[in-house]
Amino acid sequence: MSxxxxxxxxxxxxxxxxxxxIIVVLIAAWQGFGHTGSASSEADGSSNESASQHAAPxxxxxxxxxxxxxxxxxxxxxxxxxxxxxYAKQEVVAVPHVQxxxxxxxxxxxRQSGSLCGYGTTRDYVLKRDLTNVAMNQYCKVESGDFSDxxxxxxxxxxxxxxxxxEVQIDHxxxxxxxxxxxxxxxxxxxxxxxxxxxxxxxxxxDASSNExxxxxxxxxxxTNPVWLPANVAWRxxxxxxxxxxxxxxxxxxxxxEKTQTVNLLAQCAHG
Numbered sequence: 001m002s003x004x005x006x007x008x009x010x011x012x013x014x015x016x017x018x019x020x021x022i023i024v025v026l027i028a029a030w031q032g033f034g035h036t037g038s039a040s041s042e043a044d045g046s047s048n049e050s051a052s053q054h055a056a057p058x059x060x061x062x063x064x065x066x067x068x069x070x071x072x073x074x075x076x077x078x079x080x081x082x083x084x085x086x087y088a089k090q091e092v093v094a095v096p097h098v099q100x101x102x103x104x105x106x107x108x109x110x111r112q113s114g115s116l117c118g119y120g121t122t123r124d125y126v127l128k129r130d131l132t133n134v135a136m137n138q139y140c141k142v143e144s145g146d147f148s149d150x151x152x153x154x155x156x157x158x159x160x161x162x163x164x165x166x167e168v169q170i171d172h173x174x175x176x177x178x179x180x181x182x183x184x185x186x187x188x189x190x191x192x193x194x195x196x197x198x199x200x201x202x203x204x205x206x207d208a209s210s211n212e213x214x215x216x217x218x219x220x221x222x223x224t225n226p227v228w229l230p231a232n233v234a235w236r237x238x239x240x241x242x243x244x245x246x247x248x249x250x251x252x253x254x255x256x257x258e259k260t261q262t263v264n265l266l267a268q269c270a271h272g
Contacts, residue, residue, distance in 0.1 A: 074130050075150040077241035078201060084241035085266040087248035094253035096181035096220045103176050107197040116140035122198040126170050130205035131158060150239075151210035153232040171206040172197070173239070174246045175217035182252040192250070202246055218258055226257045237269035 077084060110121035116128070117140035124142045128134050131145030143160045147168055158168045172179070176197060184193055196202060210230060219226040227243070229236050244262055247254060254262065 072130075072148060072150070075204065075235065075238060077238045077245065079241065079245050081237055081241050081266055081270040084244040085263065085270045088244040088254075088259065088262040088266055091244075091247060091254045091259050091262070093256050093259055094182070096178075096253075096255055097185045098177075098181045098220065100185065101177055101180045106180070106193055107176055108194045109197075111194070111198045113140075122200070122203070123170050126200060126203045126205055127158070127168070129200070131168075147205060147207075149207045149210070149232075150204070150235040151206050151230040151232055153234065154207070156207065167208050169206050169208050169211040171204050171211045171214065172202050173204055173217075173242045174202065174250075174252065175214065177216040178218055179250065179252060181216075181220070182247070182254065183250065184252070196250060201249070204242075218255075220255055222257060224257055225261045226255065227261050236265070240265050241269065 079087075110123045112118055113120050113122055113125045116124055120128075120136075120140035120142075124136075124140065127142040127145065128136070131142070131147050134145040135143045137143050141160070142158075145158050146155065147158050148155050151171075156167065158164075174182075179196055183189065184196060214228050217228050219228075227240070230239055240262060244266065246252070
């Protein structure tokens with residue numbers, strides 16, 4: 001009778017179990033890394049898309065300007081966007097009268113302000129209104145202050161001095177040349193010019209670069225969108241509403257392209 005040969009069972013070695021465990025852990029870690037990398041890529045893509053959707057608008061974009069407006073009360077429009085829109089729609093369209101303009105001889109200079117000791121001028125009055133932490137000297141002239149510029153959205157410190165005073169300038173929202181070309185050129189309105197030049201509702205503190213870049217504030221040769229707009233998109237609705245208010249107050253005309261741009265922008269601001 002033959003005997004069946006039995007193959008003896010091999011006992012599992014602790015080293016084999018350890019190797020298997022290491023392999024399982026490595027596989028799990030590899031799968032986890034791939035999933036995490038994918039999720040990270042999706043998150044990055046989402047973030048990039050969000051950043052793209054919220055990128056700074058171009059200089060012509062004003063669709064969300066009024067919703068984002070965080071400017072100080074001194075820089076706000078004196079009337080609502082809806083009222084300013086109504087003024088713009090009522091504007092008389094006329095060809096600008098650009099001939100014969102001379103700012104210094106026709107509009108004069110800053111008047112002394114009766115509310116500032118009789119020594120401070122309209123410039124000091126506007127600086128005191130538009131700056132914060134204002135320091136004034138014994139003659140009621142503004143010596144220093146902090147300025148949050150509505151034209152750019154940047155903050156700066158104003159210090160009166162030969163090399164620093166011009167860093168903060170006083171802008172006419174409707175530029176003096178524009179006021180001349182749109183109505184104040186008429187001889188019957190000579191008496192309004194100095195008053196216009198010194199009207200606080202027409203004036204706004206501004207950083208030098210914006211005021212100088214603005215120039216006349218409107219390009220009468222442009223067929224579309226001739227009105228200059230500030231770089232700070234959040235202030236464009238208030239800026240344009242102020243502009244429409246001033247044109248209405250002083251019965252100043254607009255070119256057709258100027259009126260179209262003003263109405264379209266203020267319609268977005270009023271109904272946005």
